[in-house]
Amino acid sequence: MKFSEKVEVIEVGPRDGLQNEPRPISVEEKKHLIDRLAQVGFKRIESTAFVHPKWVPQMADAEAIAAYCNELGLTHIALTPNERAIDRAISIGVPQIAVFIGASTQFNKRNINRTTDESLEECKVVFEKAKRNNIFVRAYVSMAFSCPFQGHVTFEEVNHVCQAFVKLGADEIDIGDTNGRANPKLVYERFSRLKDLYPEASFVGHFHDTFHLALANVVAAIEAGVNKFDSSVGGLGGCPYSPGATGNVSTERLVYMLNEMGIQTGLDIDVLNAIGTEARALSSTL
Numbered sequence: 001m002k003f004s005e006k007v008e009v010i011e012v013g014p015r016d017g018l019q020n021e022p023r024p025i026s027v028e029e030k031k032h033l034i035d036r037l038a039q040v041g042f043k044r045i046e047s048t049a050f051v052h053p054k055w056v057p058q059m060a061d062a063e064a065i066a067a068y069c070n071e072l073g074l075t076h077i078a079l080t081p082n083e084r085a086i087d088r089a090i091s092i093g094v095p096q097i098a099v100f101i102g103a104s105t106q107f108n109k110r111n112i113n114r115t116t117d118e119s120l121e122e123c124k125v126v127f128e129k130a131k132r133n134n135i136f137v138r139a140y141v142s143m144a145f146s147c148p149f150q151g152h153v154t155f156e157e158v159n160h161v162c163q164a165f166v167k168l169g170a171d172e173i174d175i176g177d178t179n180g181r182a183n184p185k186l187v188y189e190r191f192s193r194l195k196d197l198y199p200e201a202s203f204v205g206h207f208h209d210t211f212h213l214a215l216a217n218v219v220a221a222i223e224a225g226v227n228k229f230d231s232s233v234g235g236l237g238g239c240p241y242s243p244g245a246t247g248n249v250s251t252e253r254l255v256y257m258l259n260e261m262g263i264q265t266g267l268d269i270d271v272l273n274a275i276g277t278e279a280r281a282l283s284s285t286l
Contacts (some may be wrong), residue, residue, distance in 0.1 A: 004227040006264045010204065011037050011251060012046040013279060014065070015079060017236030019049065019058050025282055027061045031068050033282070036275045037233065038072050041266045044096065045069070046230070049079035050088040066092045077138055081112070086126045090133050097130055098174070099123045100140035103157040104147035107178075116157075120164045127168045139170035140206070145182035145190070155190060162194060162201075172202040174230065177217065180210025184220035191224035206230040207249050208237070214249035215257055222263075229254065233272065234279030252276045 014034050018025055037045055047069045053060035062078065069076040070093055077096040080086040089097050101119045102108045108116050130137050141161045147153050158175070165173050175191065187205075194203060205221040205228070207214040218229055232248035252272045258265050 001223055003222050003261060003263060006227065006266075007222065007258055008043060008228045009251065009255060009258075009265050009267060010044045010046065010077075010228065010230050011040075011042045011233060012206075012230045012248060013037070013232040013234065013236050013251070015046040015048050015059070015077075016230070016248060017232035017234070017279070018282070019056055020237065021058055021283060023282075025058060027064050029282060030061070030065055033233075033275075033279060034065070034069060034074070035072065036271075036278065038074055040268050040271050040275070043266075044075045044077060046098070047074070047076040047078055049081075050085035051079065051081060063088065063092055066094050070094075080126055080130075082122065083125050083129070086129045090129065090135070094135065096136040096138060097126070098138040098140055099126050100142050100176075101161050102142040102147070102178075103153050103161050104143040104150045105157075106149040107143045107147045110149055116161065120161065124168065127170075131169060136171045137169070138172050138174055138204070139165040139168075140174045140176055141165070142176045142178045144175045145177050145186055146179060148179050155193060158190065159194070159197065162198065166198055166201055170201075172204055172228070173198075174204040174206050176206040177208055177214075178206075180208035180214065182207065182217050183213055184216045187217045188220040188224050191221050191226055195225050202228070204228040204230060209235065209247060209249050215253060218249065218254060218257070231255075234276040234283070236279055236283055250276065 048062040048065040049059040050062045078094045080089045080097040105116045144158045205226050207217045231251040231254045233251045235247040235250035237248040255267050
């Protein structure tokens, strides 16, 4: 087995971790969490989402959170699913944005009432505006292994979205096991094929821990040549549009495993463990 010497861990707790929490979490609580995470050594943190508060009430404070991250000098990522969202991100000076499209058309229809191809067409303007403003674009492929509405998602469906993202100029492509049903064999095969097809592309692994396979899936992805992974402090998270999907892989558990494997992350595990306890206290579901 061949593993990278270094892995980048991208903390997604402030956005993906908190978005599904039923209890309103205050701006000050979020700022405190972000401030604590900034002390650990993360190169990037996913901070917020510019979405309508009717659909994701927890993200109603997106401008305030993005502005705070800018004050701290953080390289942070904000989700911008449409033209209105990218305009908001540009106005506040967000350095990196993310778009997302489900490889499963059924998921897209349930989520945003559009097919995968319709979603790809709509996100072109987001890419164009981001590129004009020198903003880094992260492109999520959601439901890249299975879908709660469709079942198994084929490689061809995933590749269809990846190919479009490559053509649009995505700076990195984040492959998401959104409902946590991937397994190491499938993960290794899928990432290996994608890296063969797009050797110049930068891929990220995004695993949920629904069936406690997230860490094993990370190892499989590393073996396939992936060296960037999302995680959420305290294991917070879950997709509001994916029934039964539990939290993201825990940042503390991921960093501990990587450290034990001799893989450098540049992150302080002791501080992370303390923050993980604080983060879980924000959740009403853990």
